[in-house]
Amino acid sequence: MRIRSKFLFFLLAMVIIPLCGLGLYAWRQTGELGRGLAQGAAMALEKNASQELVQTVDMISESCADTLDLLETALSLTAREAVQLLEAPPGALPSGPVILASDYDNPAFPPELLTDLPGADIRATYDGLAFHLAPGLTAEAARPQMRALSGILPFYKTLFARHKTLMLFGYVGLASGLHCAYPGHGGYPASYDPRRRPWYQNAATSPGITWDIMTDAITRQVMATMALALRTADGRLLGVAGCDIPMGAIFPESDLSKAWTDKMRAMIVSFAHKDATGQAELAVVACRDYAQKSLDWSAPVELERLETPDRQALREVIDELAAGRAGVRRLPYRGQDTLLAFAPIASKELAVVLAAPRDMVVAEARTAEIRVLAAVSRMLGHIGWFVAGAVVIVAAISLPASRTITRPVLELAAAARKLASGDFSTRVAPGGKDEIGDLAKSFNDMTPQLLERVKLKNDMALAMEVQQNLLPGRPPTVDGLDVSALSLYCDETGGDYFDFLEFAQDDAAHADVVVGDVTGHGVSAALFMATGRALLRGRALDRPGPGALLTEVNNLLCQDTHMTGRFITLFFLRLDLAAREILWCRAGHDPGLLYDPASDAFEQLMGSGIPLGAVAEWEYAEQRRPWFSPGQVLVLYTDGIHEARDGGEGDGMYGKERMEAIIRREAAKPASAIVNALVADLREFKAGAHLEDDVTLVVIKATA
Numbered sequence: 082m083r084i085r086s087k088f089l090f091f092l093l094a095m096v097i098i099p100l101c102g103l104g105l106y107a108w109r110q111t112g113e114l115g116r117g118l119a120q121g122a123a124m125a126l127e128k129n130a131s132q133e134l135v136q137t138v139d140m141i142s143e144s145c146a147d148t149l150d151l152l153e154t155a156l157s158l159t160a161r162e163a164v165q166l167l168e169a170p171p172g173a174l175p176s177g178p179v180i181l182a183s184d185y186d187n188p189a190f191p192p193e194l195l196t197d198l199p200g201a202d203i204r205a206t207y208d209g210l211a212f213h214l215a216p217g218l219t220a221e222a223a224r225p226q227m228r229a230l231s232g233i234l235p236f237y238k239t240l241f242a243r244h245k246t247l248m249l250f251g252y253v254g255l256a257s258g259l260h261c262a263y264p265g266h267g268g269y270p271a272s273y274d275p276r277r278r279p280w281y282q283n284a285a286t287s288p289g290i291t292w293d294i295m296t297d298a299i300t301r302q303v304m305a306t307m308a309l310a311l312r313t314a315d316g317r318l319l320g321v322a323g324c325d326i327p328m329g330a331i332f333p334e335s336d337l338s339k340a341w342t343d344k345m346r347a348m349i350v351s352f353a354h355k356d357a358t359g360q361a362e363l364a365v366v367a368c369r370d371y372a373q374k375s376l377d378w379s380a381p382v383e384l385e386r387l388e389t390p391d392r393q394a395l396r397e398v399i400d401e402l403a404a405g406r407a408g409v410r411r412l413p414y415r416g417q418d419t420l421l422a423f424a425p426i427a428s429k430e431l432a433v434v435l436a437a438p439r440d441m442v443v444a445e446a447r448t449a450e451i452r453v454l455a456a457v458s459r460m461l462g463h464i465g466w467f468v469a470g471a472v473v474i475v476a477a478i479s480l481p482a483s484r485t486i487t488r489p490v491l492e493l494a495a496a497a498r499k500l501a502s503g504d505f506s507t508r509v510a511p512g513g514k515d516e517i518g519d520l521a522k523s524f525n526d527m528t529p530q531l532l533e534r535v536k537l538k539n540d541m542a543l544a545m546e547v548q549q550n551l552l553p554g555r556p557p558t559v560d561g562l563d564v565s566a567l568s569l570y571c572d573e574t575g576g577d578y579f580d581f582l583e584f585a586q587d588d589a590a591h592a593d594v595v596v597g598d599v600t601g602h603g604v605s606a607a608l609f610m611a612t613g614r615a616l617l618r619g620r621a622l623d624r625p626g627p628g629a630l631l632t633e634v635n636n637l638l639c640q641d642t643h644m645t646g647r648f649i650t651l652f653f654l655r656l657d658l659a660a661r662e663i664l665w666c667r668a669g670h671d672p673g674l675l676y677d678p679a680s681d682a683f684e685q686l687m688g689s690g691i692p693l694g695a696v697a698e699w700e701y702a703e704q705r706r707p708w709f710s711p712g713q714v715l716v717l718y719t720d721g722i723h724e725a726r727d728g729g730e731g732d733g734m735y736g737k738e739r740m741e742a743i744i745r746r747e748a749a750k751p752a753s754a755i756v757n758a759l760v761a762d763l764r765e766f767k768a769g770a771h772l773e774d775d776v777t778l779v780v781i782k783a784t785a
Contacts, residue, residue, distance in 0.1 A: 097471070127420070130442040131409040134422035134435055139407050142424035142433040145331060145349065149429060152247060152307055152326065153290055155240055160309045160322040162236045163253045166229045167311070167319055179227045181220065182213040182260075185267030198264070200327050201249060201300045205266035207241060210234055215258030215274040223259045230261045237263040248324045249297075249304065253311070254281050255320035268299045270378070275321070279381065284308035284321040294366055297325055298378040305331065305367050328369050346436045350387055352402045353430040361399045363387035366431065387434065389414050398423055402432045411439065489517045500528060557581045557592045559656060561785040562709070564594075565752035567760065569721075569776040576606025577719050577775035578614060578649075582621050590659035593621065596779050597651040598670065598719040613638065613649045613693065627653045627666035628703040631693065635668070635701070638694035648692035652717050656781075661708040666701050668693050671723075674716045674740070678748045683741055686715075709783030714748050714755065716740070717781075721774035722759070727766055735766050752780040 184190060185205075195204035205211075212227050214220060220227075230253060237251055241264070252262040254275030275281050278298075283291040293306045308323035331349060349367035356362045365385040389395050394412040398421065401408050407424035414421060418439040425432045492509055499507040507528060511521040556564035568577050576599030581592065595617060599606040616634045625633070631653055642648060651668040665673065669692035672685040688704040709715070718740070725735040740759065747758045756778050763776065 126443050127411075127439065130437070131420060131422070134420060134437060135407055135409050135424070138422040138424040138433050138435045141347065141435070142407070142426050145431075145433055146427045146429065148247060148331060149426065149431075151244065152324065155244065155248075155251075156290060156307050156309050156322060156324055159233075159236070159240070159251060159253070159324070160311050162233055163230065163322050164311050164313070164319060166232045167226065167255075168313065169229065171225065171228075178209065179212060179224070179231055180209050180265055182211040182262070182265075182267050182269045185211060185265060198249060198266075199246065200329065201302065203266055203268055203300055205264040207238065207245075207264045209265035210237070211262045211265040211267065213260040213262070213269045213273060213275075215260065215276065216272060218258040223257060226255055226257060226259050227261070230255075230259075233261070234263070247326065247330050249300070249327050249330075250325040251322075252324070253320055253322045254278070255311075256318060259320075266299065270298055273298050280306040280308040280323050281321045284310045284323070285318055292366065294382045294384060296378045296380065296382060301378055302327070303382055304328065328367055331367050344438060344441050348387070348434045348436070349426070350432050350434050351430055352399050352425075352432055354384075356386075361403075363395070363399065363432075363434070387414075489521070493517075493521060500531070552579065553581045557594075559592055559658065561783060562656070563752040563782040563784050564780070565756045566779040567756050567777070569760070569772060571721075571772040571775055575775035576601055576610050577721065577777040578610045579717075579777050579779050580614060580617070582618065591655055591657045593627075594654040594656065594717065594779060594781070595651065596654075596670065596717040596719065596777055597649050598721075598775070598777070599649050600647055609647055609649070612641065613651075626703060627655050627664055628701045631666050631668055631690070631701040632699065635693045635695075635699055636697055639697035642694035648694040650692045652686075654686075654715075654717065662705050663708065664703050664705045666690060666703050668701060669695070671718060671720055674718070674737075674744070676714045676716070676741070676744050676748055677710065678712045678714075678745075679710065681745070683744075709781075711783050711785055712748070713783045714744060714752075715781040716744060716755070716759075717779040719775065719777040721772065721776035722763055722778065724774065725763060725767060725776070726773060727768065727770070735763060739766070748782075752782045755780045755782070 185195075192204075194206050194208065196206065198205050210231060210233070212223070212230075214223055233253070240251065241248065250262055250264070250266075252260060252275075254260050256276070258274055258276060260269075260273070260275040279295055280291070280293050283293060287310070290307055290309050293308070294303065295306055296302070297304050305326040305328065306323055307326065308321050310321050311319040313319060347368065348365045350363040351366050352361060352363055354362050354364040363386065365387060368385070387395070389412045391412040394410050398408075398410055402423060402425050405425050407422075409420055409422045411418070411420055413419065414436055420437045420439055420442060422435040422437070423432055496507050496509045508525050509521045511518050511525070552568060553566075556566060564581075566579050566581075568575070568579060570577070578595070578597040578599070580595040582595065597610065597613060599610045599613070613634070616637050617630070620630055620633050620637075631651065638649070649668070650670040652670040652673060653666045653668070654673065655664040657664060663686075665686055665688060667686075667688040667690045669690060672687045675684040675686060676682075677684070686704065686706070688702065690701050691699055723735050723737045723740055727733050727735075739762070743759050743762050744755060747755045750758075759778055760776075
């Protein structure tokens with residue numbers, strides 16, 4: 082991007098940023114005001130709604146308590162009436178007609194005697210009973226009990242005349258398998274046996290009235306069933322009396338949730354239920370959702386549990402109900418933020434719960450917030466048009482003004498391109514006393530300095546090429562040995578050195594391996610290394626032993642290093658194939674590291690000796706040992722590897738222990754693989770950091 086464009090953008094930013102900041106501030110403040118007003122209104126609406134919900138749920142709970150008390154009283158009277166009829170001697174009580182349930186299913190049954198039951202899709206008569214015989218029970222065997230129970234018809238007529246809306250069916254099931262139902266109807270499954278129904282079994286084993294949710298075998302609707310055992314004075318079970326209560330009959334006509342939309346839900350819950358862990362939970366025992374289920378009449382109805390992610394809030398609701406108190410809690414329910422109002426039903430372990438989505442309660446406040454935010458958005462649009470006009474004006478002013486700045490910059494750019502192409506004679510005419518004029522002067526001063534740096538870089542590249550050529554191109558070929566070597570320099574040139582001194586073909590009895598390290602690194606160390614290399618190679622032509630050779634080279638180096646502090650550490654290794662032994666001489670260098678896989682042991686090739694060039698007339702002594710055993714690995718190295726520092730904050734050293742671990746792990750592989758493994762592990766240890774010192778490795782592995 083040209084500086085002219087940058088200058089234009091700078092001026093535009095100077096105008097646009099303050100305007101946008103001001104508009105953003107106004108937008109945020111107005112939005113916060115609208116949200117604050119909406120939040121306040123929502124809180125007020127929520128408070129009022131909570132009070133109304135508590136009052137409503139209290140009213141529903143009182144009505145439900147009255148309804149349940151009435152139903153329990155009716156059921157108790159039914160049970161007492163049935164016991165009296167069954168225990169009365171034959172002929173003591175009047176009996177009515179006996180009509181079997183199958184008679185109602187007969188097409189010949191007069192249809193004008195039947196009427197539609199409210200809330201059900203079957204027809205029945207309020208003028209008669211229906212008797213159903215369980216499988217295995219004959220009409221002849223059940224006739225005495227049918228005649229006795231037929232006397233309950235007047236009682237049922239009176240009861241249903243007043244409370245028809247509360248109960249769909251009233252019935253008595255006897256231990257013999259006889260089932261008497263009112264109002265009279267058919268439609269019983271052939272396999273229906275009252276003794277196998279949960280309402281019968283639960284009541285038969287309980288001392289009082291039981292409550293079950295189950296699917297009616299006739300209407301296939303889910304209903305609440307209340308039942309009470311019929312017992313003689315001595316406790317003998319005669320049967321069970323029960324009644325079916327439609328879900329909608331439990332709630333009063335004034336229930337706010339009567340419409341049963343998805344917005345509000347009313348339930349009767351039991352707070353005496355326990356989950357698998359023994360914790361109290363709210364089990365929904367009545368709600369109109371149950372009536373909408375279509376289930377197999379013989380299958381049990383699984384009660385819904387009132388669940389919420391806010392377990393603490395649910396625990397508080399259960400505790401409040403157990404203490405007999407009504408209240409309201411805000412919690413998530415069925416994926417919605419919900420106001421849950423609750424009130425216990427007197428003298429029952431039941432409660433009425435009303436769930437109202439909070440969004441429905443605070444809808445008016447939300448509408449007000451949306452209107453405020455819409456007004457803010459319109460205001461922001463007006464600010465946008467104002468900013469666009471300011472941009473046009475600034476652009477018209479800044480384009481001509483930018484030419485006075487861009488012209489000298491363009492001249493500098495052209496001169497820089499010439500300089501990049503190699504024209505170091507390029508200069509620019511300094512003009513003005515501003516920063517651009519200072520830049521032109523600095524450019525003119527930079528050009529000759531850059532020329533000097535280019536020359537120095539070329540010289541360094543040449544020095545690196547010369548030093549690389551001084552290193553041997555390949556390791557010596559020695560029967561039974563695998564040799565590999567590598568040098569890494571921390572600068573373009575370095576002071577590390579390795580060499581393989583091979584002799585004439587008429588003397589193939591031995592070969593020499595040299596590893597050295599010059600103090601320091603860089604060009605000066607490379608030159609000193611080249612001097613030492615030349616002396617070693619020159620004196621090696623006379624074929625002296627390692628000790629004599631280093632003694633002579635040391636005397637020659639001392640003539641040049643006196644009072645300079647320069648010296649070379651060296652490890653000179655001679656492989657004597659004729660004598661099958663190894664000779665070496667240390668000149669202040671790290672000892673060689675010999676690993677024997679057979680014993681998993683490391684041996685250091687020690688020996689006394691000071692660095693070359695340190696003290697004149699020093700006599701260097703030779704060391705020797707037997708020839709390699711197959712598989713043994715000898716590693717010669719410079720201190721640049723084991724003294725390397727890691728790239729992290731710990732500043733730890735690589736260390737010889739880590740070297741030994743890599744050698745042990747890679748000992749079975751070729752010498753080149755061992756060198757590569759050591760270098761790779763060092764780079765991993767450095768974690769991308771630059772080498773502080775040169776690193777040289779020579780690995781000799783016995784293959785036979």
